[in-house]
Amino acid sequence: MSAVPRAVATTGTDTAIVLLGTGVVGGALLRLLATPAASTLYLVGAANSKRQVANARGLVPGRVAAALAESAAGRDDAGLLAALDDSGAAHRVVVDATASADEAARHADWLGAGYHVVSANKAATGETLAAWDDLRRAGRRGGVLYGDAATVGAGLPVLSTLRRLRDCGDRLLALDGVFSGSLSWLFNQFDGSRPFSALLREARAFGYTEPDPRLDLGGADVARKLLILARTAGHPIDTTDVAIESLVPAALRDVPLEAFLARVEEFDADLERRRADAAQRGRLLRFLARLDEHGRARVGLTEVAPTHPAARLAGTDNLFALTTHRYRAQPLVIQGPGAGPEVTAQALLGDVLALTAAQARAGV
Numbered sequence: 001m002s003a004v005p006r007a008v009a010t011t012g013t014d015t016a017i018v019l020l021g022t023g024v025v026g027g028a029l030l031r032l033l034a035t036p037a038a039s040t041l042y043l044v045g046a047a048n049s050k051r052q053v054a055n056a057r058g059l060v061p062g063r064v065a066a067a068l069a070e071s072a073a074g075r076d077d078a079g080l081l082a083a084l085d086d087s088g089a090a091h092r093v094v095v096d097a098t099a100s101a102d103e104a105a106r107h108a109d110w111l112g113a114g115y116h117v118v119s120a121n122k123a124a125t126g127e128t129l130a131a132w133d134d135l136r137r138a139g140r141r142g143g144v145l146y147g148d149a150a151t152v153g154a155g156l157p158v159l160s161t162l163r164r165l166r167d168c169g170d171r172l173l174a175l176d177g178v179f180s181g182s183l184s185w186l187f188n189q190f191d192g193s194r195p196f197s198a199l200l201r202e203a204r205a206f207g208y209t210e211p212d213p214r215l216d217l218g219g220a221d222v223a224r225k226l227l228i229l230a231r232t233a234g235h236p237i238d239t240t241d242v243a244i245e246s247l248v249p250a251a252l253r254d255v256p257l258e259a260f261l262a263r264v265e266e267f268d269a270d271l272e273r274r275r276a277d278a279a280q281r282g283r284l285l286r287f288l289a290r291l292d293e294h295g296r297a298r299v300g301l302t303e304v305a306p307t308h309p310a311a312r313l314a315g316t317d318n319l320f321a322l323t324t325h326r327y328r329a330q331p332l333v334i335q336g337p338g339a340g341p342e343v344t345a346q347a348l349l350g351d352v353l354a355l356t357a358a359q360a361r362a363g364v
């Protein structure tokens, strides 16, 4: 792997990053790292599930895929963290663009050891409340920051808005909307002209679904986002507080991913019946999330009227309606694409740049 022409070790003011995951989102981030917007960042390590490359003097983002394909180095996070340490950069950042629960479980350790973490992976902040609390404590202990913009709405300014409202003393009363880009796209297309399974294959090819689409179709991905939003707003709710409707047929829930992908036609009969029944009543199917004023949380498939805001979405649009103490007559609404490589990668880059700027302002 070649080094970039300039060394990081001598500047002391730059930001070194390692990238975990070079798939849909990680691949798009590699493309962004080659643009002028990322000129202050140095990529010193990258990994997929099986291989990694590292060079404390910097890697050329455009050559990472080829270098990984040729690399003999197996996976070992310690080697990547060593490249961050050896870089001499002022800010050391681990970017997690995997969906790995194992990597997510390490976020708190990295924070505690003084590495910033920027994540598209929701398995750290969107699972147990205990893990959420650990992350907060570890960040304080390490004096570092956690970038999570990509975990909800693929970078739409939802978490930042909630934090701003909370800083101003406002209080979230209820939360409603469509929090999944893939499910939004699927139900925006699903009009009976094509089977659900054909649409699902297409959504996967576009890179909208999770690596295992059962996370989307089973409601877990939406539930994670709801938990992240609620906790960010100051509601300490746990996984058991969310009622989840899964769309995955029982027979497909525990089979290996390849077997699942070969049998997605098993979604068709039930979903087509639900769609046709709803259509007879003049209604549409949408996968909605709701946290009400009593802290009750639910995610699931719901029939809505054509005038419902969720019925008027397009593409991968997400919709977040925030009812707060000061926005209670009418909710504050944030809407826009909620999945896709480029917007998500931009959210990761934005977090890395923002944490670097915040540290600089703090004189770190």
Ligand SMILES: NC(=O)C1=CN([C@@H]2O[C@H](COP(=O)(O)OP(=O)(O)OC[C@H]3O[C@@H](n4cnc5c(N)ncnc54)[C@H](OP(=O)(O)O)[C@@H]3O)[C@@H](O)[C@H]2O)C=CC1
Residues within 6 Å of the ligand: 020, 021, 022, 023, 024, 025, 026, 047, 048, 049, 050, 075, 097, 098, 099, 100, 102, 103, 120, 121, 122, 150, 151, 154, 181, 207, 208, 209, 210, 211, 338, 339, 340, 341, 344
């Ligand atoms: N796609 C989207 O629109 C959005 C995705 N996200 C989140 O981004 C993350 C990545 O999604 P996406 O890019 O679509 O998924 P992909 O399946 O395309 O990519 C996942 C990548 O992670 C790698 N990987 C898996 N385990 C490890 C590991 N232990 N160490 C290093 N790399 C690993 C995979 O390696 P290998 O190639 O070897 O399998 C692959 O390169 C997910 O958490 C998802 O929720 C968030 C917002 C939007």
Ligand SMILES: N[C@@H](CC=O)C(=O)O
Residues within 6 Å of the ligand: 151, 153, 154, 179, 180, 181, 182, 183, 208, 209, 210, 216, 221, 338, 339, 340
């Ligand atoms: N699979 C997710 C991707 C973004 O988080 C979704 O469909 O929203």
